[in-house]
Amino acid sequence: MNIIVVGCGKIGRTIISSLVNENHDVLAIDENPEKIREVTNLYDVMGIVGSGTSYEKLTDAEAGKADLFIAVTNSDEINMLSCFAAKRMGAKNTVARIRDAENNGAISLEFMKNLLDISMAINPELMTANAIYNLLKLPSATKVETFSSHRFEMIELNLKEGSPLDGMTIVDLRKTSNEKFLICTVSRGDEVYVPQGNFKLKSGDKIGVIASGRNTQKILKTLGIVHKQVHDAMIMGAGKTSYYLAKMLLESHIAVKVVEINNEKCEEFCESFPSAQVICGNCMDQDLLIEEGINTTDAFVSLTGHDEENILISFYAMSQNNDKVIAKVNGEELSSIAEKLGLDSIVSPKMLIADSLVQYARALENSEGSKVETLYRLMNGRVEALEFNVLPDFEFIDVPVRDMHIRKDIIIAGIVRGTDTIIPSGADVIKAHDKVIVIAKGEKIYDLSSILNH
Amino acid sequence: MNFKMIFHTIGQVLIVLSAMLLLPLIVSLIYVEWMSVIAFSVTAVSSFAVGMLLSALSATKRSAIYAREGLIIVSLAWIVVSLVGSVPFVISGDIPSFTDAFFETVSGFTTTGATILTDVEHLTHGMLFWRSFTHWIGGMGVLVFAVAIVSRTPDRSMHILKAEMPGPIVDKLVPRAKDTAKILYIIYIGLTVLLMILLLCGGMPFFDSVVHAFGTAGTGGFGIKNNSIAGYNHYLQWVIAIFMMLFGVNFNVYYLILIKKFKTAFGSRELWIYIATIVACTALICVNMYSSFSNIADLIRASFFSVSSVMTTTGFTIADFTQWGHLSKTILIILMFVGGCAGSTAGGLKLTRVIILIKKMGNELKRIIHPRAATIVKFEGKRVDDDTLHGVSTYLAIYIVSFAIILFIISFEQSFSFEANFTAVASCFNNIGPIFDNAAGGGTFVNYSVFSKLLLSFSMLLGRLEIYPLLLTIVPYTWMKNK
Numbered sequence: 012m013n014i015i016v017v018g019c020g021k022i023g024r025t026i027i028s029s030l031v032n033e034n035h036d037v038l039a040i041d042e043n044p045e046k047i048r049e050v051t052n053l054y055d056v057m058g059i060v061g062s063g064t065s066y067e068k069l070t071d072a073e074a075g076k077a078d079l080f081i082a083v084t085n086s087d088e089i090n091m092l093s094c095f096a097a098k099r100m101g102a103k104n105t106v107a108r109i110r111d112a113e114n115n116g117a118i119s120l121e122f123m124k125n126l127l128d129i130s131m132a133i134n135p136e137l138m139t140a141n142a143i144y145n146l147l148k149l150p151s152a153t154k155v156e157t158f159s160s161h162r163f164e165m166i167e168l169n170l171k172e173g174s175p176l177d178g179m180t181i182v183d184l185r186k187t188s189n190e191k192f193l194i195c196t197v198s199r200g201d202e203v204y205v206p207q208g209n210f211k212l213k214s215g216d217k218i219g220v221i222a223s224g225r226n227t228q229k230i231l232k233t234l235g236i237v238h239k240q241v242h243d244a245m246i247m248g249a250g251k252t253s254y255y256l257a258k259m260l261l262e263s264h265i266a267v268k269v270v271e272i273n274n275e276k277c278e279e280f281c282e283s284f285p286s287a288q289v290i291c292g293n294c295m296d297q298d299l300l301i302e303e304g305i306n307t308t309d310a311f312v313s314l315t316g317h318d319e320e321n322i323l324i325s326f327y328a329m330s331q332n333n334d335k336v337i338a339k340v341n342g343e344e345l346s347s348i349a350e351k352l353g354l355d356s357i358v359s360p361k362m363l364i365a366d367s368l369v370q371y372a373r374a375l376e377n378s379e380g381s382k383v384e385t386l387y388r389l390m391n392g393r394v395e396a397l398e399f400n401v402l403p404d405f406e407f408i409d410v411p412v413r414d415m416h417i418r419k420d421i422i423i424a425g426i427v428r429g430t431d432t433i434i435p436s437g438a439d440v441i442k443a444h445d446k447v448i449v450i451a452k453g454e455k456i457y458d459l460s461s462i463l464n465h
Numbered sequence: 466m467n468f469k470m471i472f473h474t475i476g477q478v479l480i481v482l483s484a485m486l487l488l489p490l491i492v493s494l495i496y497v498e499w500m501s502v503i504a505f506s507v508t509a510v511s512s513f514a515v516g517m518l519l520s521a522l523s524a525t526k527r528s529a530i531y532a533r534e535g536l537i538i539v540s541l542a543w544i545v546v547s548l549v550g551s552v553p554f555v556i557s558g559d560i561p562s563f564t565d566a567f568f569e570t571v572s573g574f575t576t577t578g579a580t581i582l583t584d585v586e587h588l589t590h591g592m593l594f595w596r597s598f599t600h601w602i603g604g605m606g607v608l609v610f611a612v613a614i615v616s617r618t619p620d621r622s623m624h625i626l627k628a629e630m631p632g633p634i635v636d637k638l639v640p641r642a643k644d645t646a647k648i649l650y651i652i653y654i655g656l657t658v659l660l661m662i663l664l665l666c667g668g669m670p671f672f673d674s675v676v677h678a679f680g681t682a683g684t685g686g687f688g689i690k691n692n693s694i695a696g697y698n699h700y701l702q703w704v705i706a707i708f709m710m711l712f713g714v715n716f717n718v719y720y721l722i723l724i725k726k727f728k729t730a731f732g733s734r735e736l737w738i739y740i741a742t743i744v745a746c747t748a749l750i751c752v753n754m755y756s757s758f759s760n761i762a763d764l765i766r767a768s769f770f771s772v773s774s775v776m777t778t779t780g781f782t783i784a785d786f787t788q789w790g791h792l793s794k795t796i797l798i799i800l801m802f803v804g805g806c807a808g809s810t811a812g813g814l815k816l817t818r819v820i821i822l823i824k825k826m827g828n829e830l831k832r833i834i835h836p837r838a839a840t841i842v843k844f845e846g847k848r849v850d851d852d853t854l855h856g857v858s859t860y861l862a863i864y865i866v867s868f869a870i871i872l873f874i875i876s877f878e879q880s881f882s883f884e885a886n887f888t889a890v891a892s893c894f895n896n897i898g899p900i901f902d903n904a905a906g907g908g909t910f911v912n913y914s915v916f917s918k919l920l921l922s923f924s925m926l927l928g929r930l931e932i933y934p935l936l937l938t939i940v941p942y943t944w945m946k947n948k
Contacts, residue, residue: 013640036639036640036641036644037640038640044850048852051623051637052623055623055640055641055642055643056640056641057637057639057640
């Protein structure tokens with residue numbers, strides 16, 4: 012597909028990198044020649060220096076022929092305007108980053124989207140806040156991804172030393188519990204597996220468990236992974252992400268304490284959330300953090316603008332026996348280092364956005380067959396979890412899963428039928444209009460029939 | 466340093482090369498030249514085997530390559546290709562000395578056209594075809610073909626393309642490097658076929674047309690007659706002169722014409738300056754040589770042909786310009802250094818660089834009078850950024866220094882005149898071909914010593930790859946692990 016990306020900042024570059032990996036023809040536009048040079052040096056893309064709202068530049072870029080036009084500059088207004096211009100010139104789909112809270116009220120966002128004919132609005136801060144919120148709901152997980160609006164959840168867990176699961180095979184596990192769940196990925200050392208029934212778990216593994224959203228709490232309990240509910244959370248920094256997160260937490264009656272150095276921001280935050288506790292002070296000040304109860308709070312979320320700062324404070328919080336520590340880290344290298352050092356809950360806004368755009372692009376590319384509804388890249392991008400909508404013309408409707416000849420390293424992990432959720436065994440079948448969750452290792456799946464051996 | 470990836474790519478290049486060797490093999494079979502058949506098949510088979518072995522042994526998952534690997538791949542590939550390409554000449558006995566064969570092959574791939582053969586007509590058809598075919602491959606780039614079009618893992622091929630494509634700024638035509646390379650090759654093949662047809666229409670034999678089309682397209686200059694193009698009729702000389710000029714134009718212009726953006730295509734400043742330079746130089750030579758020609762048509766044809774041939778660094782000749790007046794010779798020598806447009810198959814400094822340099826000089830002069838003046842250089846309606854400006858100035862400096870060093874070393878050849886040595890180096894370094902002095906061997910390099918031949922081969926590679934890749938490959942710094 013022909014894709015144009017306006018704005019080559021942190022987010023823009025991650026998007027470009029993911030889309031190039033997906034074999035799209037990408038053209039990048041940025042006002043800063045320096046950034047364009049970097050992007051064209053790193054990736055196989057064409058670059059144009061100039062503004063995304065200039066008619067001349069958009070003509071040069073042949074915006075009219077673009078299948079997907081993505082505007083992710085720092086300014087909401089530029090993004091909306093350039094999407095509008097591109098759409099008018101004939102671009103098929105437009106995606107704008109709209110992140111200001113004022114623009115993100117449900118009504119105002121809908122209004123703008125309809126008015127400007129924008130196909131999708133993305134808000135990295137909101138997505139980050141969502142991901143963190145999901146994690147706080149299940150504090151023992153290191154990552155939570157949701158499918159079909161929470162019908163299915165995929166949780167990543169670290170098997171700690173002495174875990175009851177140590178030494179058990181997948182089949183053993185099935186027998187111990189009546190709840191339906193499926194272990195669909197295991198990462199051990201540098202290897203990633205999609206386990207078969209006789210696969211033996213070991214402590215130190217990182218496993219991905221898929222289960223119906225209603226049952227996850229119970230399942231964690233039967234797996235012997237106890238966790239207590241989060242009742243209060245401490246958030247570092249009062250940026251946009253903190254704003255969205257605080258809103259969600261307060262709505263579900265979790266107490267919020269925010270530490271922010273900038274006085275003005277503190278006051279703005281107070282104004283928006285009178286029930287939140289806002290502390291004006293330096294996040295790196297350990298005495299202050301102790302005074303404010305870093306060692307008693309249930310959860311600690313570090314959302315300052317600097318990756319390094321987030322990582323350092325998080326390690327400090329962990330050393331203070333904090334139960335749940337979450338850090339926002341954008342840099343891939345930094346997050347993998349932090350992960351190796353023991354920081355297991357890391358949220359990367361860049362990757363969240365890139366994933367959602369990859370998903371969007373795949374769905375566009377395959378508008379004929381069964382479309383990709385949701386896509387997550389797990390285990391450093393080596394495993395993909397996808398959700399498909401099954402159309403009536405799918406060739407294996409009503410055929411038991413065991414007779415479908417699914418390829419190696421691919422499994423069907425879940426089926427949503429109406430309001431029911433099914434963890435499929437060999438005898439289950441897929442029906443039209445089901446939603447199917449597929450886990451695939453090491454390859455890119457574009458439509459449902461490509462998981463089968465032909 | 467990703468050595469595995471370097472060797473893997475070299476292996477792939479060898480495989481592609483072995484496929485290319487099949488063409489001259491077929492030619493040899495058609496003309497029933499058994500020695501050449503054996504030579505080509507032996508080379509093709511061994512090149513294929515070594516290539517397969519290399520790429521199999523060095524198969525790796527880590528396919529990331531950076532600028533350093535890109536530069537090394539390019540220079541090693543060119544050296545390897547030249548070494549393998551010279552083997553058939555030696556096996557068949559057409560050029561028994563390996564140094565000579567290597568010189569001839571480097572000259573072919575770098576599209577120089579300098580030769581050590583005093584009697585070309587003596588060569589077999591297979592060898593003649595191979596010599597010219599190397600021009601055609603080398604013109605657009607060996608690796609552009611091997612990496613961008615044949616290979617299926619192009620993730621960072623841009624580093625390789627940048628190192629191989631001539632000119633200060635490598636523009637992509639479309640987002641993907643692979644597609645850009647494909648478009649360039651399609652234009653290249655299209656123009657070559659068109660030239661072949663026009664030559665056939667003028668009554669040139671089929672074999673001659675193919676070979677001369679290759680030589681012209683790559684702006685190489687290997688002929689198959691001892692007097693180059695002089696023996697063909699006037700129509701054919703005009704066709705070749707015009708096509709030499711066309712192959713010296715930036716290929717982006719042809720792409721823009723293909724996608725019907727005529728305004729942008731013909732709005733290119735470089736194109737008009739290029740045409741203006743050719744017209745002006747032709748006119749000057751005409752005035753200078755007015756008395757030596759009896760017939761104005763001959764005068765114009767000879768001048769235009771020579772200007773076009775030298776400026777595009779092709780090196781075909783129809784008249785012996787070593788006998789021309791000093792003004793004419795000087796013009797031609799200056800044109801040797803200027804070269805064709807960036808993004809063409811021509812060599813030399815490239816017109817774009819010269820234009821940017823002249824503009825920059827103007828700015829610097831202005832700044833002497835107004836020390837606080839803010840100046841920028843604009844070219845093709847766009848601002849030339851500071852990095853490119855620095856790059857161009859540095860390139861000129863390295864270019865002059867390299868030229869001076871090579872000339873200095875060659876001057877140890879006591880027996881030849883200064884003019885012979887100077888034009889020999891200029892000719893090789895800028896990928897043109899002929900020498901301006903007959904004393905050295907009738908316009909050929911046959912009488913230079915083995916050492917000089919190797920040095921000149923090296924300078925041809927330097928000129929074709931625009932110095933940096935080769936220079937960086939021979940500097941130990943590049944290979945040090947901790948640098």
